[in-house]
Amino acid sequence: MKYPKRDSFFERIEKIDAQTKEYYEQINYALLEYKNVKARYSLRCISYRLNGKLIAKMALGGKNLKLFLAINPNDEKLNTGKYHPRDVSKTKTYVEVPTMLPIKSQLATKKAIEVINMMMQ
Numbered sequence: 001m002k003y004p005k006r007d008s009f010f011e012r013i014e015k016i017d018a019q020t021k022e023y024y025e026q027i028n029y030a031l032l033e034y035k036n037v038k039a040r041y042s043l044r045c046i047s048y049r050l051n052g053k054l055i056a057k058m059a060l061g062g063k064n065l066k067l068f069l070a071i072n073p074n075d076e077k078l079n080t081g082k083y084h085p086r087d088v089s090k091t092k093t094y095v096e097v098p099t100m101l102p103i104k105s106q107l108a109t110k111k112a113i114e115v116i117n118m119m120m121q
Contacts, residue, residue: 010041012060023065023109024058030113031056034120054096055119065103067112071119073099083111 007015013024031037031048037055040047045059057068071078073087078099089098101112 006043008041008043009045009060016060016063020063020065020103023103023106026109027058027065027067027103027112027116030116056116057094057097061102067101067103068094068097069099069101069115069119070097071099071115077118078115083115085115 013021016024028039028046032039034050037048037050040049045057047054048056048058053070055070059066059068068088073085073089078085083101086100086102087098088094088100094100099115101108101115103109103112
């Protein structure tokens with residue numbers, strides 16, 4: 001039995017709607033504007049590393065973006081009721097990036113960029 005070839009993350013980003021692609025581009029730019037941050041596409045996601053240390057991942061869940069960050073999901077700065085972080089540290093894949101932020105709107109994108117700036121300081 002032959003299975004169909006699975007599209008890579010980059011190929012799936014090219015197929016999604018223009019609005020979600022805009023959210024992806026804004027977050028991608030926010031991460032890559034920091035010095036020494038490198039991006040790598042894989043089949044499932046795009047990974048961002050700073051001097052070899054994983055700081056973020058971005059994946060597609062259906063038609064929505066999911067941003068995973070290397071910041072403590074129980075940090076009091078995040079749990080003010082504004083950002084709505086989810087703790088995914090129990091999943092082996094996300095141990096290094098335990099905080100997940102769903103990106104479904106322009107406001108969620110803006111808040112995610114604020115969290116990125118908070119993390120990078």
